[in-house]
Amino acid sequence: MRADMYLIYLLLRLLALLPLRALHGIGGGLGHLLLWRRGRMVRNTAVNLRIARPELDDAAQSVLLREVLVESGKSASEIVKVWGAGAERALELVREVRGESLLDAALAAGKGVIIAAPHLGCWELLNYWLCRRTPMAILYRPPRIAAIEGLLRKVRGALAPAQVRADGAGVRTLYKRLAAGGTVGILPDQKPRAGEGQVAPFFGREALTMVLLPRLAARTGATVLFAFAERLPRGAGYRIQLLSAPQGIDDANLELACAALNRGVQDCVELAFAQYQWQYKRYSADGLVSPYDREQG
Numbered sequence: 001m002r003a004d005m006y007l008i009y010l011l012l013r014l015l016a017l018l019p020l021r022a023l024h025g026i027g028g029g030l031g032h033l034l035l036w037r038r039g040r041m042v043r044n045t046a047v048n049l050r051i052a053r054p055e056l057d058d059a060a061q062s063v064l065l066r067e068v069l070v071e072s073g074k075s076a077s078e079i080v081k082v083w084g085a086g087a088e089r090a091l092e093l094v095r096e097v098r099g100e101s102l103l104d105a106a107l108a109a110g111k112g113v114i115i116a117a118p119h120l121g122c123w124e125l126l127n128y129w130l131c132r133r134t135p136m137a138i139l140y141r142p143p144r145i146a147a148i149e150g151l152l153r154k155v156r157g158a159l160a161p162a163q164v165r166a167d168g169a170g171v172r173t174l175y176k177r178l179a180a181g182g183t184v185g186i187l188p189d190q191k192p193r194a195g196e197g198q199v200a201p202f203f204g205r206e207a208l209t210m211v212l213l214p215r216l217a218a219r220t221g222a223t224v225l226f227a228f229a230e231r232l233p234r235g236a237g238y239r240i241q242l243l244s245a246p247q248g249i250d251d252a253n254l255e256l257a258c259a260a261l262n263r264g265v266q267d268c269v270e271l272a273f274a275q276y277q278w279q280y281k282r283y284s285a286d287g288l289v290s291p292y293d294r295e296q297g
Contacts, residue, residue: 005151012155016084020093021235027077031069041279042069047291048278052203067274074231075277078122083155087128094129095232099242102225107134112178112222116188116213116245118265119277122238123187126229128159129240130185137162137177138185139170139212161185171212178220186213188226189265194286200258203266208285214257217250224249226264230272243267 015023034042046065049056053064082090106113115130117123130136138161142149153160164170164184174184190210191197197208217224224245229238246267248260269276284290 002150005148005154009151009154012080012084014084015080016089018080019235020078020081020237023077023081024074024231024235027073027075028070029073030076031071031073032066034073035066035069044281044292045069045072045278048280048282051205051283051291052278054204064274068276068278071231071274072277072279075122075275078231079124082122082124082128086155087132087157087159090125091128091132093125093237094229094240095237097129097240097242099225099227099244100240102242102244103133106223106225107183109223110181112181112220113183114178114213114216114222114224115183115185116224116226116261116264117185117228118189118226118268119187119280120228120268121231121272121275122229125238126227126240127156127161127185129229130183130227131159131161134183135162136183136185137164137174139164139166139174139187141166174216175220178216178222184216186210186216188213188261189280189282191280191282191285197285198254198258199285199288200255200262202262202282205283205291206288207262207282208288209258209262211254211258214249214251214254214261217245218252218257221250224264226268228268228272231275241268241271 045068049061049064049068056064115136117126127138140163142165164173177184188210191208192210198211199206200209202209216222226243226245228241230241232239246260246263248256249264251257251260281292284292
């Protein structure tokens with residue numbers, strides 16, 4: 001690991017001594033600062049919230065926007081604890097697990113398991129928890145700064161998932177792993193590249209949706225479970241949530257399968273609405289009218 005990355009690692013270890021509640025307080029302050037600055041991220045978030053919660057008036061939208069930005073700030077600050085404390089210490093923050101029997105049954109079936117983990121709550125902690133239960137591979141795109149990979153390997157330690165690059169060879173690796181009864185993790189709300197997705201409704205509006213997960217499920221017969229680590233109030237820790245996938249997620253008709261995929265993401269989001277990363281421009285894609293362009297003039 002490079003010297004500068006090692007210094008960052010030492011800083012993470014030091015800051016991880018702070019209580020989670022204090023770190024969440026810092027993150028909440030960051031969220032208020034973002035709201036005050038009213039930058040592009042805030043504007044994109046406001047657009048998404050109006051799409052997802054059209055029944056709310058302006059006052060209620062403002063309250064929800066503030067809550068979402070506070071949770072986004074916590075998402076950034078809590079990573080200090082999750083990475084800096086080490087995997088086993090971080091897992092001590094898990095206070096409750098809901099739906100664990102679903103994972104037990106899926107693993108026992110031996111047909112492979114696909115964990116669909118949306119951008120919701122604390123997904124790094126979720127990775128630790130899943131990797132303690134079973135070896136897992138995740139699909140990823142390498143960070144722009146190559147040295148960060150070394151830092152991630154260091155902080156994740158023995159509970160690091162196997163990282164499979166998001167390319168043709170990587171996808172073949174996922175198929176082989178599932179065929180052998182293994183477990184893979186995928187971000188189901190990752191926006192696909194142009195020409196590689198399927199349009200499907202997400203909170204009532206068409207959004208470009210990945211087709212990889214439904215194809216993996218259809219071709220391997222693997223069980224699909226949705227999962228996330230919910231942030232508890234006042235720095236109390238986290239609740240792991242596992243949910244069954246909606247029917248049709250493995251349908252050969254990609255339009256139906258992607259609609260089911262997005263319903264699964266929505267089911268998770270509705271359990272911890274403000275903890276979703278609403279700043280992404282999920283509704284912009286070739287062939288779709290972008291609501292963000294209209295908002296930003």
